[in-house]
Amino acid sequence: MLSGCEKMSLLSPTGSTITLNINKTSVPINGTAEITASVIEAAGTPVQNGTVVTFTASFGVIEPREARTEGGTARVTFTGTQSGTAKIGAFSGGARVAAAGELEVKVGGAAAERVAVRTEPATIPQTGGTVTVVAVVTDIAGASLAGAPVVFTSDQGTLASNSAVTDANGEARVQLTTARETIVKANVAGKEGSSTVRVLLAPTVTISSSTASPAVGVPVSFTITPTVPAAGSPIQSVRVDFGDGSAENLGAVTGQTGVVHTFSSPGIYTVRVTVTDATGQTGVVHTFSSPGIYTVRVTVTDAVGQTGTATILINLTRALPTVSLTLSATTVTAGSTVTGTVTATAAAGGPPITNVQVTQGGSVLFNGTSGGGFARQFTSPGTFTIQATVTDAAGTQATTSAVVVVTGRGAIEMTLEAASSTGINSACTPATYPKICSGADIKAGTAINFTAGFVGTAPTNVISYSWNFGDGFTTTTSNRVTSYTYSGEGTRVVTVTVNTSDGSTGSQQVTVIVGP
Structure with a gap:
């Protein structure tokens, strides 16, 4: 006796028949096919909606395993999980698909109908070579078959692998190395294809x-x-x-x-x-990696195993590439820029230059495949080494270097002038320092303009100007002109100091007589 909360599954009545259909009879591994089961009662009418049909498969996965009818038809999806032929049946109540009515689905290699083989390239030189063997597997409908295991064989040469699995495009690939005309075959579940690799003789x-x-x-x-x-x-x-x-x-x-x-x-x-x-064959080319005396021997063998030989003696030496540096100066002051040129030359009869590099202190100043120009600014005193390295195609290197001595800049010679902001009734005398600045308009409560200057060429790397107005007040400006107003009369010594990025400094003073 079932409780009120439990229900029995609705099954097909006695005398019903089940007929199976599938939308495709072959699938790749992990490929899917749709299966339908039509359930008809003895009276010839579809079973009630919701009738449960259970599906079976010799391998693979059916989702869902139990499906309910709608309009007399239940639908499920089959997924092939391995190569082979899967048999699919179904039952509901007393109705069951007979063995003769079960569906057969070919999966993976079992679904293979045609195997086409090609090689890339199709020919090799007489010295031998390596080609890629491509097996294209398709099913009965001509569709590419993925996941099919392919077995490769050849009558000559060496296969990198004797088996491979087709990809999403239905292609399986292996490498073949051979020096003779070779027939290569690919087999998938008894279906076989072949291709011939032909040898092109040298002129x-x-x-x-x-x-x-x-x-x-x-x-x-x-x-x-x-x-x-x-x-x-x-x-x-x-x-x-x-x-x-x-x-x-x-x-x-x-x-x-x-x-x-x-x-x-x-x-x-x-x-x-x-x-x-046209294939580029010219004979045998060999590159020696080390100097020395070598005996090169050629052996020819005929079809019956007879041989003939010839030898030649090769005396090899290693020639080095050369590199040189030219600098605009080797002794400069801090803040100066040194320009240079690097020149690289391959060894006579040697391999070509592949890289030229100039470095200094971990910085790369130049990098290329031939010579060229570069520049380096030195901001602080010291002794610096610029190095150039050349590398050829054989990996052989040569280096050269040059030393640059950088000295600090001398003290900067400055000028300093003071004048009333009115521009009149003020002057600084004498013409040479120390100077005294005074006048009727240089007085307490009136702005006084101070102007710093330089004797000779002004530095281009000024960071700041530091001012001391002699009454305890100081300030720093980026401009060489500033203005200041004294609160009381008296004699004040005004000092300006210039600061540069290379550490050089300079200063100047004037005495200002501030009137009441």
Whole structure:
């Protein structure tokens, strides 16, 4: 017996049938599909609204697991959580979907219908290389399939990984390193695709001279013949290095070509021809990182394992770049600005300059890839070192430095004048200091104007003027002119002091006779 607060779920009556439908039969991992269950009573009418239908799945997630009908239909969402084929059923009361009526949903790799494979790039040079193998997985509708596990195999070379999972675009990628024509395959749940990485053979070239006895000042003729192999790429350029410091670019030569050169000095010269195809292949290039004597060996192997060798002795020395500093002055007074120029030169036949930097006291005064100008202001006395560093493409550095001696400025020579604010009946005498300023209008209760000046060139870095009016009153101004009114008569000694940013100072005095 159920209490009044408890209710039984409404289920389909005896004789009802359940039919399932789904909006898609394949989904990626974590992809979703909508499932509907139509529930019809024996009389052919839909069941009552609110009839509970329970859904089942062999794997994955159904939300909600139990749904209530509306108009005879219950709706849920299926989420595929792993690769495989999920079977989905449903029941309500005595009605149940028969095994033959269960839905099948292919998830992840099981949903794969087509696997297309490509490589980026599609070819490699004959010295070998690395390509990216891209497998594109789509379902039966041609839609990209994410989350599908892909297994890669190759008949040559080395795969960085034998498996990968497709991304949101349905693409899985691995790296392949090989030196031979290679077939690479990608397999997803039995669906397979393949692509072939092809090898482009490097071009070859021969050179000969028709001049029997070459001499200085007499043109020497050469015949150059480049050859493109059957599996090669078209010629892009041919370069001839005559061994005397001069060279000539012949362009995209495709057949036998003649060239004439005149040597200006006697000697033994090695004439070198470089042929380049459209993929940039020219042979083997190697950069030595340390000086020393090296034996370079070339080994060629034929199809039956026979080999031939050739060697050349290379004596390498390391050449350093150079750097120099030029300064406008090496001894200056505080507050002065020193300008300079830095010049950097790559080592003869060495790598190019990549950075030039000038520093002083932790500050960078110049930074670039070649030389240039800079400036530095010194505000206080002392001895300072400016350093320049040059770095080439091989990481080799060279430095130089220069010392700047900064002296303090001498005492500043000043002038000081006093005059009545009326501009009349006042004067300071004599012409040289010490001076006495007096007059009928220099009196108590009348403003007196004081003007500070400089002998010679005035400093440009004045911070302030400090005034002492001789009666116990002092003040500081930024202007060299100020005004003051005495409250009583008497003789006063007025002093002005100038203060500058480099610490230099100067002062001057006048005696003022203040009348009643």
